[in-house]
Each structure stands twice: as C-alpha cells, then as structure tokens.
Amino acid sequence: xxxxxxxxxxxxKAKLAPPPMYQVLLLNDDYTPMDxxxxxxxxxxxxxxxxxxxxxxxxxxxxxGVCGVYTRDIAATKVATVAQYARSHQHPxxxxxxxxx
Ligand code: TYC
Numbered sequence: 001x002x003x004x005x006x007x008x009x010x011x012x013k014a015k016l017a018p019p020p021m022y023q024v025l026l027l028n029d030d031y032t033p034m035d036x037x038x039x040x041x042x043x044x045x046x047x048x049x050x051x052x053x054x055x056x057x058x059x060x061x062x063x064x065g066v067c068g069v070y071t072r073d074i075a076a077t078k079v080a081t082v083a084q085y086a087r088s089h090q091h092p093x094x095x096x097x098x099x100x101x
Pocket of ligand 1: 026027028029030031032033034037056057059060093094
C-alpha cells in the first residue's frame with residue numbers, strides 16, 4: 001500500500017487535507033443594543049455570558065471581532081442566522097465571514 005511505502009498519492013493528500021476554515025466576525029454599529037449582541041453570541045455562537053461580553057466590547061471598541069472559526073457551510077449558516085435574528089428584532093447588526101489564511 002502507498003501509505004506503508006512512504007508514497008502519498010494525490011487522492012490520499014486530498015482526503016487528508018484539512019478543510020478551509022472561515023472566521024465569522026461581528027461588525028460594530030451605533031444602534032444595536034449591547035445586550036442584544038451578547039445574546040447573539042450566547043445563542044448562535046455558544047459563548048458564556050462572560051465570553052460574549054468580552055467579544056461584544058472588543059467589537060464596540062475596535063469595529064469588529066471574531067465570534068468563531070468554522071468550515072465554510074457552518075460559517076455561512078452562522079452569518080445567515082445572525083442576519084435573520086437581527087432583522088427580526090429590527091437591529092442593523094452585521095455579520096460577515098472571511099477565509100483564515
Ligand atoms: N456600538 C453598539 C452600542 O453602543 C454596541 C455594539 C457592539 C453593536 C457590537 C454591534 O457588533 C456590535 N450600542
């Protein structure tokens with residue numbers, strides 16, 4: 001077998017390669033209440049209240065902050081879930097994903 005001989009085939013490399021990962025970020029705005037952002041981080045990103053507060057304050061001060069790192073489909077679902085939840089509460093909160101280098 002190629003693995004035992006030390007030769008790794010292209011097919012094996014494709015199987016072993018980790019999937020590309022994406023950061024999901026929240027962006028600051030002047031209108032979304034701080035406690036709503038904390039609730040988003042708890043409900044959608046499974047953060048504790050303390051973790052969520054640290055991330056929310058980072059976004060508030062720096063303009064953006066990482067909520068988590070996921071495979072592409074999971075990241076896209078998080079972004080869509082945040083958009084739907086924020087809009088359903090009439091908040092302008094923005095959430096984006098970007099590839100991890
Ligand atoms: N800047 C907002 C305020 O002062 C709070 C906020 C934090 C909004 C993080 C969005 O992603 C955000 N109410």
